[in-house]
Amino acid sequence: MKRVTIYDVAKEAGVSLATVSRVINGLEIVREETRLKVEAAIDKLGYKPNAIAQGLALSKSTNIALVVPEASFGYTGQIINGLIDVAKIYKYNIILHTMSEGIVEIKDIVDEIIKSRVDGVIIYNDKLLEKEMAEFSKYDFPIVIIGNRISDDNIASVFVDIENAVYELALGKLQENENCRVGVIQDRVNDFTTREMIRGVQKAYKEMGIEEDGYIEIPAEYRRSYDYFNDSIKDLPYNFLIANRDSQAIAALNAAKENGLSIPEDVEIVCLIDSKYNNMVRPRLSSFAIPSYDLGAVAMRVLTKMLHDEEIDDREIELSYLFTKRSSTKS
Amino acid sequence: MKRVTIYDVAKEAGVSLATVSRVINGLEIVREETRLKVEAAIDKLGYKPNAIAQGLALSKSTNIALVVPEASFGYTGQIINGLIDVAKIYKYNIILHTMSEGIVEIKDIVDEIIKSRVDGVIIYNDKLLEKEMAEFSKYDFPIVIIGNRISDDNIASVFVDIENAVYELALGKLQENENCRVGVIQDRVNDFTTREMIRGVQKAYKEMGIEEDGYIEIPAEYRRSYDYFNDSIKDLPYNFLIANRDSQAIAALNAAKENGLSIPEDVEIVCLIDSKYNNMVRPRLSSFAIPSYDLGAVAMRVLTKMLHDEEIDDREIELSYLFTKRSSTKS
DNA sequence: TTGAAAGCGCTAACAC
DNA sequence: GTGTTAGCGCTTTCAA
Secondary structure, eight states: OOOOHHHHHHHHHOOOOOHHHHTTTTTTTOHHHHHHHHHHHHHHHTTOOHHHHHHHEEEEEEEEEEEEEOOEEEHHHHHHHHHHHHHHTTTTTEEEEEEEETSSSSHHHHHHHHTTOOOOEEOOOOOOOOOHHHHHHHOOEEEEESSOOOBBBTTTEEOOHHHHHHHHHHHHHHOTTOOEEEEEEOOTOOOOHHHHHHHHHHHHHHHTTTTOOOOOOOOTTTTHHHHHHHHTTTTTOOOOOEEEHHHHHHOOOOHHHHTTOOTTOOOOOEEEEEEEGGGSSSSSOOOEEEOHHHHHHHHHHHHHHTTTTTOOOOOOEEEOOOOOOOOSSOO | OOOOOOHHHHHEEEEESHHHHHHHHOTTTTTTTHHHHHHHHHHHTOOOOHHHHHHHHHHSSSSEEEESSOOOHHHHHHHHHHHHHHHTTTTTEEEEEEEEEEESOOOHHHHHHHHTTSSHHHHOOOTTTHHHHHHHHHHHOOEEEEEOOOOOEEEEEEEEEEHHHHHHHHHHHHOOOOHHOOOHHOTTTHHEEEEEHHHHHHHHHHHHTTTOEEOOOOOOOOOHHHHHHHHHHHTOOOOEEEEHHHHHHHHHHHHHHHHTTTTTTTOEEEEEEGGGGGGGGGSEEEOOOOOOHHHHHHHHHHHHEEETTTOSSEEEEEEEEEEEEOOSSOO
């Protein structure tokens, strides 16, 4: 089908293109009769406005760039869901950018995003450092960061206070039993989150006057955390493990079971991000319910507010978490 | 930062915008000296070409629309990964569209896609019916379908012969033991795949001269397949279950274990789509390794070929699968 | 090798 | 109410 343009519609309806434009955009100053004529022509020709041309004329694209870490959609998925659901409401499209570790130059992504002249950017990614952020902010589109407390003139953020979540959990455990040893499992693909978790435990230890670090670093030679735990879990000086993602928690859980430890008696395990799989493994994994869907939805909502110059009461939006006790923890 | 345009660069470099355009696009007919001047100006001003304007001028957007089923990225993720990885190579952006069951009108999505004037579409979705396909094909962009054998003038497809995979598996089992009863678990969000699986078992039964249907329909009142299996697995007339997605296989597996059945002795379970979780549950799930990443990568590659009018030997590309035996099946 | 100018499809003043 | 016209930022003939 030959691409039909606004001119074709105008000719078909016997009006000027300006009138067609008015009809398309629902401006009220068009006479009923004319509008009907135009609409009939639109239907007849199957005309759909060219968003690119509109974008050029209006200097906006109704596209949003979303940057997520390497494409492990397992734990990114809910965020994307939330994002897309509200993006649809406000008629924005999502251009998806992933950062496969090391393979793609961050600079290239930033470049692509700028060239594509999106109206805004949502970033859920530890690895986008200040340098890149600075690059972005030279162009004046609004940015929303997920998972990281930050804000600025045209930067907002939506996050959960993970440090505090971990802190409260660890503190509770330590108060219950001073001999409990809480350890945080490193998440290689989420440095920032890992650091937050560590700060949480450390704060708890400190508050209890215990000299302990609480950081379980996964040596680089282990490609899968399961292998690491299989080799080491019996010797680990921790009996309460906190992991960020389900796969890591499950790895620890399986390794523990298979090395003769019972859960939660010998080792307790908690997962930060909730996923359906936490509920599918046995014993079921206790977990925080980091509201991933909401993180995405709220981020997108805030972005639309920035885009429409609506009032925003707070550019640093903290969402609350919930702890869901299942069978991998005591009491 | 004021958006810098090609005019700004031209003025800065003391040349015309046509020359700047030539430099940007790497056309050889620019004198070295001039090119250097222009490049210096580009650097100095931090100019990045406006992809929207380029799009208008060239009537192409370098954007690809990707349509995936409701946003359960768990099993869509690998496909998206593959897609994006090769999209990057060819400098295409991915606009992501999801179809949350029932909530979004398919028509609206088609509409959005057409308005956005993407260069091509990749669809991984059972629910996009012929009606919508027809709508798409009125506009002349190329389409690649994932998971479904189909082709046409500007439609190609990349898929795995699931019917055959299931057929071979079922046949082998039945030949081994005529009393074995193979059942396919309905996947509500993937009608097409479900039907293919059913045809596979039915063909095997038929070939063995056995009067059996092999379809395990999950009644609508069960929101989670786990609940259904918990209620029914002991009475199910099947001892060899085939599920499409990991979560369904795991549901059956958990329900079986918890109802006193042992795996694989009493019930065997196989999952079609492989995921890391298949390897994380106990017993580990035997599974086909449907090459999801490759499905995405190949789909995108084919699309680029169509976009660049390259020769395509086959518009129906069948990818092969592998069966990975783990602990949820015998022998 | 470079510049001038038309055109991609649309919006938004500004006239009428 | 409706039409005319000047952009939006870029590519691409066609001339020079």
